[in-house]
Amino acid sequence: MSEFDFDLFVIGAGSGGVRASRLAASYGARVGVAEDLYLGGTCVNVGCVPKKLFAYAAHFAEDMEDAQGYGWDIGETQFTWSRLLENKNREITRLNGIYRNLLSSAGVTLIDGRARFVDSHTVAVGDKTYTAERILIATGGWPYIPQFPGSEHVISSNEAFYLETLPKRVTVVGGGYIAIEFASIFHGVGCEVTQLYRGDLFLRGFDQSIREHMATTMKAKKLDVRFNTDVLSVERSEDGVLHVALSDGSTLETDLVLYATGRRPNLAGLGLENTAVKLDDHGYVDVDRDYQTSDPAVFAIGDVTHTMQLTPVALAEGMALARRLFKPEEYRPVDYNDIATAVFCIPNVAALGLTEEQARKQGYSLAIYESRFRPMRNTLAGRGEESLMKMVVDKQTDRVLGVHMVGPEAGEIVQGMAIALKAGATKAMFDATLGIHPTAAEEFVTMRVPTRVD
Numbered sequence: 001m002s003e004f005d006f007d008l009f010v011i012g013a014g015s016g017g018v019r020a021s022r023l024a025a026s027y028g029a030r031v032g033v034a035e036d037l038y039l040g041g042t043c044v045n046v047g048c049v050p051k052k053l054f055a056y057a058a059h060f061a062e063d064m065e066d067a068q069g070y071g072w073d074i075g076e077t078q079f080t081w082s083r084l085l086e087n088k089n090r091e092i093t094r095l096n097g098i099y100r101n102l103l104s105s106a107g108v109t110l111i112d113g114r115a116r117f118v119d120s121h122t123v124a125v126g127d128k129t130y131t132a133e134r135i136l137i138a139t140g141g142w143p144y145i146p147q148f149p150g151s152e153h154v155i156s157s158n159e160a161f162y163l164e165t166l167p168k169r170v171t172v173v174g175g176g177y178i179a180i181e182f183a184s185i186f187h188g189v190g191c192e193v194t195q196l197y198r199g200d201l202f203l204r205g206f207d208q209s210i211r212e213h214m215a216t217t218m219k220a221k222k223l224d225v226r227f228n229t230d231v232l233s234v235e236r237s238e239d240g241v242l243h244v245a246l247s248d249g250s251t252l253e254t255d256l257v258l259y260a261t262g263r264r265p266n267l268a269g270l271g272l273e274n275t276a277v278k279l280d281d282h283g284y285v286d287v288d289r290d291y292q293t294s295d296p297a298v299f300a301i302g303d304v305t306h307t308m309q310l311t312p313v314a315l316a317e318g319m320a321l322a323r324r325l326f327k328p329e330e331y332r333p334v335d336y337n338d339i340a341t342a343v344f345c346i347p348n349v350a351a352l353g354l355t356e357e358q359a360r361k362q363g364y365s366l367a368i369y370e371s372r373f374r375p376m377r378n379t380l381a382g383r384g385e386e387s388l389m390k391m392v393v394d395k396q397t398d399r400v401l402g403v404h405m406v407g408p409e410a411g412e413i414v415q416g417m418a419i420a421l422k423a424g425a426t427k428a429m430f431d432a433t434l435g436i437h438p439t440a441a442e443e444f445v446t447m448r449v450p451t452r453v454d
Helices: 013-028 041-046 048-070 081-105 177-188 210-219 313-324 358-360 376-381 409-424 427-432 440-444
Strands: 006-011 030-034 109-112 115-119 120-123 128-137 141-143 169-173 193-197 222-225 230-236 244-245 251-256 256-259 263-265 299-301 341-344 349-353 368-374 387-394 400-408
Touching: 006 013, 006 313, 013 030, 013 081, 013 263, 013 313, 030 368, 041 048, 041 081, 048 081, 048 177, 048 376, 081 109, 169 177, 177 193, 177 210, 177 341, 210 222, 210 358, 210 387, 210 400, 244 256, 263 409, 341 409, 349 409, 358 368, 358 387, 358 400, 358 409, 376 400, 387 427, 409 440, 427 440
Parallel strands: 006 030, 006 128, 030 109, 128 299, 169 193, 169 256, 193 222
Antiparallel strands: 115 120, 120 128, 141 263, 230 244, 244 251, 341 349, 349 400, 368 387, 387 400
16 A cells, blocks of 8 residues: 555646646556646636637627628617626536536546645645645645735736626736737727837737738737836725826826736745745746656646746646656657647737747748738628738748737648648648638648748
């Protein structure tokens, strides 16, 4: 008999933690999981899933406008925020139940509560303690709001999913995924939106062409996007209006300030001081390529480590760790190259592989292909909005290094491209592929003349 209660104890039942738990249990390991907030983690509850549902709701505003060009007279429309919220909450509750059943059917012991390290092999949940041969930290990230005068008056994306009433005016602070998405969502459901970003241009890390194109597109949609602008203070007046003082000397009045300025590892109260676990210079759990911390008995995956903060990455890491620990003959490390990602703003942004800037920095000689065009759907709708498709090609080997897109269903289109890049596709292979006509996606196989060559 083992001297421990569990072979693996997982702190956190988010995407990575649940996947690691279920797979480890399927290999015969005795697995316990502790979760103190909500099953499914950020993605299911205050991230990917509700965000995409909200994005669908926001899209319908333009869909109904466009319908007129195609002969449909829809008449007067009305958006009811409370109905969207109610339906979203019902769906999330359903998914929470599915996650609970998945763990239970896999034979995983689910413990409700926040686990805290007592030592490297022991955790306490409430007034009970549990021992494990190995312990996995999978507690994800948590929104970060800097401290400044009036910061108590702002909210994070977590609270945005549960607003009781829809504000008339919304100010979004930040320039990453979450900020862009919520600016589009609130604008789509009828709010007056101002987005503030302290840098020169949002979507840092994305291809420069994508960043510039998206900035132009959002401004054309009448979003008030301001760069090189930060918040100095926020004051709430007696009537509830928020008065925001900005770094450029101006002020604005708004009904809601949403801070989307990044996320930090959710490590508070875990008792890491009772282990040999170390953090890196950025405050993430320091792990090696096998997700081993500086404590031999403790592992970490997902957003608590300095990895790509994406649900599929956490899932892949959870599977890799379970295999390495309990079925090593099937273990293969996660390949972090050519991971596709999407921003569900309006229109969508999707990215895969190297940006033009990254490829140049790595010393490649490049052939760049870009196409800007108005999607067919926008023609009869009278909408002037253009899509952008871009390919970054290694001139010497003809290998496609990156694929980038702004436009409807960009995520769906670029997901397919990810398989091609994973297989090492060359530009010649794209050229030899016949497109499906008429589609936007066929543009990726019909771009023949580079816009610039090194």
